[in-house]
Amino acid sequence: MRPITKEIYLNWYEEMLFWRKFEDKLASVYIQQKVRGFLHLYNGQEAILAGALHVMDLDKDRMITAYRNHVMPIGMGVDPKKVMAELYGKSTGTSNGLGGSMHIFSKEHRFHGGHGIVGGQIPLGAGMAFGDKYFNRGAVTLCFMGDGAVRQGSFHETLNLAMLWDLPVVFIVENNGYAMGTSVKRTSNHTEIWKLGLGYEMPCGPVDGMNPVKVAEALDEAISRARSGKGPSLLEMKTYRYRGHSMSDAQKYRTKEEVEEYRKIDPISQVKDILLQNSYASEDEISVMDARVKEKVLECQKFAEESPFPEISVMYDAVYEQKDYPFLKHKLD
Secondary structure, rough: OOOHHHHHHHHHHHHHHHHHHHHHHHHHHOOOOOOOOOOOOOOOOHHHHHHHHHHHHOOEEEEEEOOOOOOHHOOOOHHHHHHHHHHOOOOOOOOOOOOOOOOOOOOOOOOOOOOOOOOOOOHHHHHHHHHHHHOOOOOOOOEEEHHHHHHHHHHHHHHHHHOOOOOEEEEEEEEOOOOOOOHHHHHOOOHHHHHHHHOOOOOOEEEEEOHHHHHHHHHHHHHHHHHHHOOOOEEEEEOOOOOOOOOOOOOOOOHHHHHHHOOOOOHHHHHHHHHHOOOOOOOOHHHHHHHHHOOOOOOHHHHHHHHOOOOOHHHHHHHHHOOOOOOOOOOOO
């Protein structure tokens, strides 16, 4: 693993803060009805993405996840302006405004969604890993999921085949404590999700998902194992989300006191403390980074709001292969 230097911590702080403020801005414009539909925010889970990116080979490794997927493609190299435009439903978005919040993709940057079906991405992640192994590409797929997704049958079927075929995939459970509004302890007779890997003799273990260093160390080992042909791993990243499951979540299943306790170990605050304690940055230098992040978020918002909506015909171009659209009852202008 690359050493975690002063430059890495500085980069982590600015990137994680940008992801947080990007999501905060989306929450703000959602209330203004500029973004519609469902909106699931990543606030609190940034350390997982930061640690993962540190040890991935971004020239060939892949990432696939569920619907809390706005900042992950940004980390993989997608222009954040295009991500915000997609959420606005604009033609300059990653999918021409047709995918929206839960379906962000970038083939170029090997980010494969964004899937609204709970657990639907799990067999797809293994399938991509199968393709990379078959064609000897030397790539590893990181397949993310929430704690609720491990209750899907496809999770178990996929783990079985991944072990059987020694697929180069790392299954990452982002356990933020609640599947929508149901705690882990109410869905199973055990709360240690990583132990599900033991039934398939898959290397597995828990990870402090609020600390990017711990995430990087665990993923470095798992990715190296997969890349060397030794098969998959299952990692349970123990994290927390500061916002609700989605913007429509009243959050009656948890207390404000619980949320405040987890704010004491906010991953961004942890990195900021390291910057200050090690004299990697002064308060003034951090303020400069804060201002830079704020300006960058505003640029994304401006780009999204000034971009045009897609033409209606684009929707049909993306759905129908035949140009005469034989299933339509009316003729397009």
